[in-house]
Amino acid sequence: MIYNYIERVHEGKVEELIDLFNKVKVKAVGILLVVSLIFLMSGCVNQSAKGEIVAKVNGDSIYKEDFEKDFNIYKNAVESKVGPEIWKKLEEEAMRRFLDKLIIEKIISQEAEKLGLKVTDEEVDKEIKNYISYFENEEKFKEFLKQSNITEEYFRKEIKKEILISKYKEEVLKDIEIPIDEAKKYYEDNIDSFRDYRVRARHILVKTEDEAKEILKQLKNGKDFAELAKEKSICPSASKGGDLGYIGKDSMLLPEFKKAALSLEPGQISDIVKTEKGYHIIKVEDKIDKLYSFDEVKDDIIKWLKDKEYDKKLKELRENADVETFLE
DSSP: HHHHHHHHHHGSSSSSHHHHHTTEEEETTTTTEEOOOOOOOOOOOOOTTTSOEEEEETTEEEEEHHHHHHHHHHHHHHHHHHHHHHHHHHHHHHHHHHHHHHHHHHHHHHHHHTTTTTOOOHHHHHHHHHHTTTTTSSHHHHHHHHTTOOOOHHHHHHHHHHHHHHHHHHHHHHHOOOOOHHHHHHHTTTTTGGGEEEEEEEEEEEHHHHHHHHHHHHHHHTTHHHHHHHHOOOOOGGGTTTTEEEEEEEEOOOHHHHHHTOOOTTTOOOOEEEEEEEEEEEEEEEEEEEEEEEEEEEEHEEEEHHHHHHHHHHHHHHSSOEEOOOOO
């Protein structure tokens, strides 16, 4: 959990959708199913050609056929998360980043081979068993693959690739040392990133300002907030007395609403808050405000800084690689 706070420092630099792409995983039925996430825009290359190359990396080819196979698996998953409109707007940038991602994976495979790193069938079998354990039985797992249009052979290949990449990363990281002073400086420079600040809030949402004014008046006269929420609110949370649970600065809520909620102390009720959804009245019932000490987050910071060094290594390899791309 604490590790996520570190990532928040830099979250504004990465679009949400592209971040999904870079994770190279699709969440489904409680597991992370490893897949290659590749997008190729139609019309970029000749559709009828077999074995067509979309990139060459130090002499090794990346084929159009592989792009399309992986993309068909990926497209259904991501489009359901972000919607067709967002997908359409970002597809050109997605294509560019996707291709570069596969290029980096190819480079990692080449570097792993130089180091003599290998993946055994036993290691793949063990990892697949881990995935199967999330299902009732092996048949349910196979049924899931079938419904996702993923063959067992393809899944096995992707697991093998993921293990190899993981082994290469371990090999690189074992030679990286992060001085404790560097970790402490990062903590001090980004102290707010290690604060867990959340409030438990209820709200009442109505369509007009006049309705909101009347409800606020009733609340000031002692009317129960939860009961009024059940009676008057047009938000689905009305059935729970307007309870939204705990919300923090990273919660997916409208900015005006979030700002108002986080400014309240337990027991306080807000003035009327206008958003695109209507008019809100918010009540905060509890607050969590914990600053994690350096000792509590030290290991997470070191891990994060090591990962940044690993990213630099990959960037270096990418810049020095002989790469040709054939997409317009």
